[in-house]
Amino acid sequence: MKLFGNCLNQLLQQGFEVMSKNTRQTGKVGIPRTALYLFLSSLALLLFVNASMGSARATSSVSMQETGAEAVPASAESVDVEPGGAQGEEVTAIESESVRPQAEGPFDVEAATQAYMSRLSPEQKARSDAYFEGGYWLLLWGFLYGIGVAWLLLGTGLSVRMRDLAERLTKRLPLQTALYAAQYVIVTALLGFPLTLYTGFFREHQYELATQTFGPWLREQMIGLAVGIVIMPIVLVIMYGVLRRAPRTWWVWGAAVSIVLAAILILLGPVYLDPLFNTYEPLEEGPVQESILSLARANGINVDNVYQFDASRQSTRVSANVSGFAGTMSIRLNDNLLNRMELPAIEAVMAHEMGHYVLNHIYEMLIYFAVILLGGFAFLRWSFDRVLGRWGARWGVRGITDVAGLPLLVALLSIYMFVLTPVLNTIIRTNEAESDIFGLNAARQPDGFAEAALSLSEYRKLDPGPIEEWLFFDHPSGRARIHMAMQWKAEHLEELGARD
Ligand SMILES: [Zn+2]
Numbered sequence: 096m097k098l099f100g101n102c103l104n105q106l107l108q109q110g111f112e113v114m115s116k117n118t119r120q121t122g123k124v125g126i127p128r129t130a131l132y133l134f135l136s137s138l139a140l141l142l143f144v145n146a147s148m149g150s151a152r153a154t155s156s157v158s159m160q161e162t163g164a165e166a167v168p169a170s171a172e173s174v175d176v177e178p179g180g181a182q183g184e185e186v187t188a189i190e191s192e193s194v195r196p197q198a199e200g201p202f203d204v205e206a207a208t209q210a211y212m213s214r215l216s217p218e219q220k221a222r223s224d225a226y227f228e229g230g231y232w233l234l235l236w237g238f239l240y241g242i243g244v245a246w247l248l249l250g251t252g253l254s255v256r257m258r259d260l261a262e263r264l265t266k267r268l269p270l271q272t273a274l275y276a277a278q279y280v281i282v283t284a285l286l287g288f289p290l291t292l293y294t295g296f297f298r299e300h301q302y303e304l305a306t307q308t309f310g311p312w313l314r315e316q317m318i319g320l321a322v323g324i325v326i327m328p329i330v331l332v333i334m335y336g337v338l339r340r341a342p343r344t345w346w347v348w349g350a351a352v353s354i355v356l357a358a359i360l361i362l363l364g365p366v367y368l369d370p371l372f373n374t375y376e377p378l379e380e381g382p383v384q385e386s387i388l389s390l391a392r393a394n395g396i397n398v399d400n401v402y403q404f405d406a407s408r409q410s411t412r413v414s415a416n417v418s419g420f421a422g423t424m425s426i427r428l429n430d431n432l433l434n435r436m437e438l439p440a441i442e443a444v445m446a447h448e449m450g451h452y453v454l455n456h457i458y459e460m461l462i463y464f465a466v467i468l469l470g471g472f473a474f475l476r477w478s479f480d481r482v483l484g485r486w487g488a489r490w491g492v493r494g495i496t497d498v499a500g501l502p503l504l505v506a507l508l509s510i511y512m513f514v515l516t517p518v519l520n521t522i523i524r525t526n527e528a529e530s531d532i533f534g535l536n537a538a539r540q541p542d543g544f545a546e547a548a549l550s551l552s553e554y555r556k557l558d559p560g561p562i563e564e565w566l567f568f569d570h571p572s573g574r575a576r577i578h579m580a581m582q583w584k585a586e587h588l589e590e591l592g593a594r595d
Contacts, residue, residue, distance in 0.1 A: 207581040223555060261274035304410050394449050413550065428441070436546070548573045
């Protein structure tokens with residue numbers, strides 16, 4: 096851990112030395128040199144990620160959310176249809192509308208897909224559709240709410256007052272930035288609290304996805320706030336250092352530094368942040384542990400630990416992830432997955448997670464993020480001065496290097512990210528589909544995989560339209576996943592038959 100910290104400091108220091116030297120010597124930086132430095136910093140980042148993780152490539156906290164199966168309402172296991180090949184044929188007659196009998200082979204992929212899908216009752220389907228479609232609107236309301244908070248901070252002069260207070264308390268610029276950042280975290284948390292309360296607490300209870308009472312929930316919000324008060328000043332001191340040192344090219348450096356910071360957070364999150372909210376302990380010895388270790392070994396993953404954690408403390412959601420760095424790696428299953436799913440489904444989910452790991456999705460995502468962030472900072476460069484030219488005087492914001500302008504930067508970046516939502520979703524969904532197929536090939540549990548996909552479809556819309564899926568889904572839909580699994584099954588009937 097210590098070694099890692101030193102590497103980190105060195106990297107950051109070197110980065111800033113290059114950057115400050117650069118701006119001091121030339122005053123302005125030509126595009127080719129900027130591009131070269133950007134390339135070098137990306138390279139340094141990749142080397143850094145490689146070195147810090149050693150042989151253990153991580154899928155990071157990103158995989159916390161993109162688990163093969165995320166949320167299973169309590170009734171998930173009460174659906175008592177026997178999984179297996181027989182049911183496909185049974186339902187063929189009933190689901191004639193969308194069943195396309197196959198010319199060859201004894202196994203009807205469409206019928207088997209339908210058989211799984213029809214296990215969700217109309218009530219269950221309506222409920223998960225409502226929950227998921229509500230999420231589309233929450234995207235919009237969350238975005239507008241954020242813009243409203245930014246407008247409030249700027250329009251009422253609150254942001255400027257926070258800056259002035261910081262300036263009165265200290266003469267040192269970085270400290271002023273840090274003090275502003277701490278105030279910003281607290282004020283935005285307070286202003287955003289009504290929405291957080293609705294989305295994070297009441298709505299989750301309304302759909303019976305949450306297990307926490309208000310007290311423990313609020314306590315975790317406070318822990319998150321404390322983490323923000325520690326991390327945000329560090330991030331902003333670095334970012335505003337960049338803005339001040341590179342007045343013309345800050346957007347390039349801002350993007351480069353952001354991606355490094357994001358990488359650090361992604362790497363450290365599972366080790367330092369996750370344990371603040373849950374307890375991680377070694378998995379009980381037994382067939383589940385043995386089976387997962389075997390899967391890992393078979394797929395070239397060097398693992399000597401499997402952990403479980405008490406996610407049931409917060410919710411009924413099923414989840415798992417592969418994470419680790421600096422030569423340590425662990426596979427972490429949440430207790431909902433262990434308690435609710437049968438072994439074939441657990442294997443299918445774990446094999447999906449291993450897919451993220453083996454296919455180096457973390458690196459891929461970082462590269463995508465770097466490109467997206469560069470676009471975002473270019474947009475900030477273009478838009479910030481324009482908006483400030485119009486309203487800056489009224490707001491009392493002096494310029495890009497003035498920390499009081501942070502709400503505007505955040506609002507502009509949120510506009511960019513909001514517009515890019517379908518692109519981001521598609522990038523992630525593509526990786527998820529890759530991991531799905533990897534997982535099928537690795538675990539060879541098509542029915543387990545379909546079970547898992549069906550379970551999480553009790554809260555995620557099972558069968559969206561194609562445009563809807565493209566816009567809003569960061570995972571393949573349940574229907575797509577089940578179909579994929581049944582197709583795989585159709586091509587492996589002999590093998591599966593011999594195994595049984
Ligand atoms: Zn995934």
